[in-house]
Amino acid sequence: MHELIEKARRSVDGAELYWKRDHTISVRYENYRLQGMTEDELSSVALRVIAGARLGATYGVNPEEPGLIEQAKQAARFGDEAGFSFAGKADYESVENYDKRSEALTSADLVALCERVKERIAEERPEIPLFIVAGATKRDLVVETTAGAAGRDTSTRVTLGFGAPIKGAGIGVYKSDASVSPLDLDPALIDEFLEWYGWTENKSTPKTGRLPIILAPEAAYLFLLPLAAGLSGEAVEKGTSPLIDKIGERIVSERLTVIDDPLRDGDPGSRPFDDEGVPCRRRPLLDAGVLTDYLTDLRTGAALGRPSTGNGLKRELFGGGTETRPNPWPVNITVEPGDTPYREMISSLDEGLLVTGGMGFHSGNYPQGEFAVQAIGFHIKNGKVVGRLDRTMISGNIYKDFKDVAAVSRERRLGPGGMLPGGPVPYILVDSLRVAGE
Amino acid sequence: MKERLARIVADLAADYADIRYEENKKTRVAYRGKRLELVSSYATSGGHVRVYADGGKATASFSDPGRVGSIADASLASARLAAKGRDRPLRLADAPVVTGEFPVSPRVDPLTVKLEEKIELLRHYNDLILREPDVLTSEAEYDEFGSKRLFVNSEGSIIEYELLNIGIFGRIVTKRGNVVQRVRFAFGGNEDFSRLYDRDEELMERVAIARKLLDASPPRAGIYPVILDPDEAAVFIHEAFGHLSEADGLQNNPAFREKLKIGTTLGREILNVTDDPTIPGHPGSYDIDDEGVAGVKTRLITDGVLTGRLHSRETAAEFGEPLSGNMRAVDAHFTPIVRMSNIFIEPGNSSFEEMVASIDDGYYLVGARGGQTSGDQFTFGAQWGYRIENGRLGGMVRDINMSGELFSTLRAISMIGSDLSFGERGGCGKGMPMQLNRKSGKGAPHIKIDRVTLGGV
Numbered sequence: 065m066h067e068l069i070e071k072a073r074r075s076v077d078g079a080e081l082y083w084k085r086d087h088t089i090s091v092r093y094e095n096y097r098l099q100g101m102t103e104d105e106l107s108s109v110a111l112r113v114i115a116g117a118r119l120g121a122t123y124g125v126n127p128e129e130p131g132l133i134e135q136a137k138q139a140a141r142f143g144d145e146a147g148f149s150f151a152g153k154a155d156y157e158s159v160e161n162y163d164k165r166s167e168a169l170t171s172a173d174l175v176a177l178c179e180r181v182k183e184r185i186a187e188e189r190p191e192i193p194l195f196i197v198a199g200a201t202k203r204d205l206v207v208e209t210t211a212g213a214a215g216r217d218t219s220t221r222v223t224l225g226f227g228a229p230i231k232g233a234g235i236g237v238y239k240s241d242a243s244v245s246p247l248d249l250d251p252a253l254i255d256e257f258l259e260w261y262g263w264t265e266n267k268s269t270p271k272t273g274r275l276p277i278i279l280a281p282e283a284a285y286l287f288l289l290p291l292a293a294g295l296s297g298e299a300v301e302k303g304t305s306p307l308i309d310k311i312g313e314r315i316v317s318e319r320l321t322v323i324d325d326p327l328r329d330g331d332p333g334s335r336p337f338d339d340e341g342v343p344c345r346r347r348p349l350l351d352a353g354v355l356t357d358y359l360t361d362l363r364t365g366a367a368l369g370r371p372s373t374g375n376g377l378k379r380e381l382f383g384g385g386t387e388t389r390p391n392p393w394p395v396n397i398t399v400e401p402g403d404t405p406y407r408e409m410i411s412s413l414d415e416g417l418l419v420t421g422g423m424g425f426h427s428g429n430y431p432q433g434e435f436a437v438q439a440i441g442f443h444i445k446n447g448k449v450v451g452r453l454d455r456t457m458i459s460g461n462i463y464k465d466f467k468d469v470a471a472v473s474r475e476r477r478l479g480p481g482g483m484l485p486g487g488p489v490p491y492i493l494v495d496s497l498r499v500a501g502e
Numbered sequence: 503m504k505e506r507l508a509r510i511v512a513d514l515a516a517d518y519a520d521i522r523y524e525e526n527k528k529t530r531v532a533y534r535g536k537r538l539e540l541v542s543s544y545a546t547s548g549g550h551v552r553v554y555a556d557g558g559k560a561t562a563s564f565s566d567p568g569r570v571g572s573i574a575d576a577s578l579a580s581a582r583l584a585a586k587g588r589d590r591p592l593r594l595a596d597a598p599v600v601t602g603e604f605p606v607s608p609r610v611d612p613l614t615v616k617l618e619e620k621i622e623l624l625r626h627y628n629d630l631i632l633r634e635p636d637v638l639t640s641e642a643e644y645d646e647f648g649s650k651r652l653f654v655n656s657e658g659s660i661i662e663y664e665l666l667n668i669g670i671f672g673r674i675v676t677k678r679g680n681v682v683q684r685v686r687f688a689f690g691g692n693e694d695f696s697r698l699y700d701r702d703e704e705l706m707e708r709v710a711i712a713r714k715l716l717d718a719s720p721p722r723a724g725i726y727p728v729i730l731d732p733d734e735a736a737v738f739i740h741e742a743f744g745h746l747s748e749a750d751g752l753q754n755n756p757a758f759r760e761k762l763k764i765g766t767t768l769g770r771e772i773l774n775v776t777d778d779p780t781i782p783g784h785p786g787s788y789d790i791d792d793e794g795v796a797g798v799k800t801r802l803i804t805d806g807v808l809t810g811r812l813h814s815r816e817t818a819a820e821f822g823e824p825l826s827g828n829m830r831a832v833d834a835h836f837t838p839i840v841r842m843s844n845i846f847i848e849p850g851n852s853s854f855e856e857m858v859a860s861i862d863d864g865y866y867l868v869g870a871r872g873g874q875t876s877g878d879q880f881t882f883g884a885q886w887g888y889r890i891e892n893g894r895l896g897g898m899v900r901d902i903n904m905s906g907e908l909f910s911t912l913r914a915i916s917m918i919g920s921d922l923s924f925g926e927r928g929g930c931g932k933g934m935p936m937q938l939n940r941k942s943g944k945g946a947p948h949i950k951i952d953r954v955t956l957g958g959v
Contacts (some may be wrong), residue, residue: 101559103580
């Protein structure tokens with residue numbers, strides 16, 4: 065137990081230490097040239113206390129710095145009634161989220177990886193302004209409480225991303241990969257990048273109306289993020305979730321099974337405990353389309369009269385971090401695969417869209433399940449891709465439009481992270497969404 | 503500290519090196535509905551090193567100032583390694599050596615206002631929202647960020663400067679039946695606490711809008727002429743054009759560099775766009791950037807023609823264009839990147855009434871609701887709007903998203919109002935990793951655009 069917790073025990077009713085130390089190296093290539101390297105050593109601390117039944121929080125750089133407990137007590141003077149207790153002693157499941165080979169990676173290793181990506185793509189596409197970003201992080205996370213929670217976790221994450229803007233389009237094609245272990249060049253990822261890039265030569269705008277949509281793993285957040293917002297105990301407690309009183313009901317197609325799986329070995333988002341020291345558990349969220357559970361942290365759980373589900377994360381739609389209050393989020397969201405090969409989805413369509421991303425998502429009313437984005441992706445006609453989407457918006461509501469899903473692919477890949485990091489997801493063929501084009 | 507850091511960069515065997523060290527104070531107070539959910543006031547510190555050697559570059563962020571010497575050495579080694587991966591060396595444009603202090607001097611200094619008073623003011627505004635009918639909940643937040651920064655570089659610059667930015671902002675959430683609507687408000691956006699007083703009337707107007715939206719309907723999807731209010735027009739120019747003015751994004755993108763050569767005609771003669779950190783009182787106002795370069799006014803578009811660009815020392819050298827002082831980092835965890843300061847569309851001659859009268863079938867879009875760009879494609883929301891039919895404003899619309907392609911949309915700006923106003927909340931996300939910058943100002947008058955795509959039903 066850290067001595068800050070021991071000290072806090074003597075002056076407040078409860079205390080929780082969150083201490084994160086990241087060592088990160090990264091390299092960045094732009095237009096095939098090595099643009100720069102970074103090496104960061106960052107430490108940050110959050111201390112929450114309950115004093116006089118009120119909650120207070122403060123932040124700093126490391127737990128040894130003076131005054132943290134006093135500052136947190138000061139905040140508690142004005143603080144809200146806690147309404148919950150910090151996490152107690154618990155046994156955490158073990159999960160493979162650390163690889164010592166990743167910790168040992170050097171900038172030169174990352175350069176070598178980038179060089180291999182560069183050489184492979186330069187063989188086919190020397191003319192495109194390829195960018196590549198590779199990084200490796202070792203994280204030491206400590207979450208300890210006066211109630212006995214003692215979480216200590218060391219994890220590694222290696223990431224690779226590469227892409228290029230499309231000439232005259234203003235958008236690009238981007239591929240990424242992430243792992244607990246050192247990444248090797250994945251030929252399938254490169255091949256798909258080259259294939260997608262090839263598809264961008266022509267542009268195409270579908271007619272306004274309803275069309276079938278294949279949602280690529282990169283775009284899965286169009287479905288999963290509104291879902292996560294609805295599942296959040298925060299939205300349930302506030303009364304804004306469209307999923308209130310829907311547990312046990314089929315809310316989307318029975319082809320969709322969504323699982324929050326923080327204990328999947330080897331996923332870079334896997335972890336034994338959440339940011340409040342509560343054990344993480346594998347948890348089905350949608351079982352064949354049926355809503356099975358909400359996500360809670362300590363605070364929203366207490367407000368709803370139930371325990372935390374181990375989903376208290378210091379995360380926001382864009383980023384978050386040590387200074388962010390824990391909120392209920394999926395830890396490592398995954399979607400179960402189906403049995404349709406993804407290429408069959410494409411060849412099965414007379415006309416449709418392969419959507420690989422969307423712009424403007426966060427300005428939509430996604431907490432209610434709605435989305436309206438400028439679609440990035442490809443136009444399919446007679447079972448073949450005819451070009452990249454141009455001036456095309458798609459919109460819908462996941463609780464209406466995802467009731468009818470024609471197929472789920474057997475292939476799965478990590479989503480792109482960003483707004484909703486998670487585990488593997490398949491391609492999803494939605495019967496129809498509203499398309500605004502010509 | 504000052505002398506120690508100055509000596510480290512001076513002694514490093516690099517082409518160039520700098521260190522920025524920060525002590526930051528943050529205060530946040532938040533209500534969610536009736537609950538005072540967050541009161542927090544704390545300090546953090548940290549620093550950032552940049553090294554250029556042999557034409558390569560390396561950067562590092564650190565928490566422990568005791569480690570800065572060895573971190574600078576490691577960055578030097580990385581910069582030399584990085585140089586091997588380049589066929590063209592990176593260079594920096596010459597910049598004046600700057601020594602001195604650049605403090606801020608607010609009329610009412612928020613650091614002298616008691617925490618109790620800040621909470622009380624926020625509670626007052628929050629209560630105003632919550633007592634209205636149809637209001638489901640509220641979000642109201644006081645945010646204060648004060649940063650004391652020390653910058654030293656290997657050329658002899660030693661600069662101490664301050665940033666201070668405060669604001670009250672939030673959202674009004676209304677609900678009737680299954681319909682939930684959200685409308686934003688924001689006061690402040692500079693260093694002066696007194697700007698947060700006496701804003702009841704404006705807030706109540708926003709609450710009234712959030713209630714009326716419950717009866718509004720979405721626009722019909724399609725392509726229309728639209729009028730954007732100053733808030734929406736400011737976000738448009740920031741998102742769609744401003745980001746393409748930032749030279750670090752263009753640096754390695756040959757297609758866009760070609761499209762955005764100085765002297766290219768981008769719009770009609772009525773269109774003038776400026777970036778200016780030197781006008782006081784807006785979210786993006788500052789004296790000196792995080793690369794030790796003084797901020798200057800940059801005319802980006804003059805009479806419809808591209809005339810300027812926003813630069814770092816590195817991009818200014820690469821483009822052979824003048825320094826603009828736009829390199830900024832949110833805090834010590836981040837390396838500076840090229841960012842707009844206060845970007846705005848200069849006022850024109852048209853009146854709002856003339857704009858409405860000129861539209862037979864279109865919409866008036868009000869209040870920015872986030873936006874996104876990728877290259878020349880943009881999309882962003884409006885908080886509410888009105889139908890325009892036969893030259894008259896009609897019923898209210900909601901759930902509005904507009905999108906388009908920058909270059910054709912800039913050319914389609916056909917009328918510009920005389921009513922320039924600036925937003926009171928800065929906000930801009932850019933970079934990998936993402937840096938969310940509160941100190942980003944934007945302004946515009948009402949503008950009319952002849953064609954944009956609206957999503958809807």
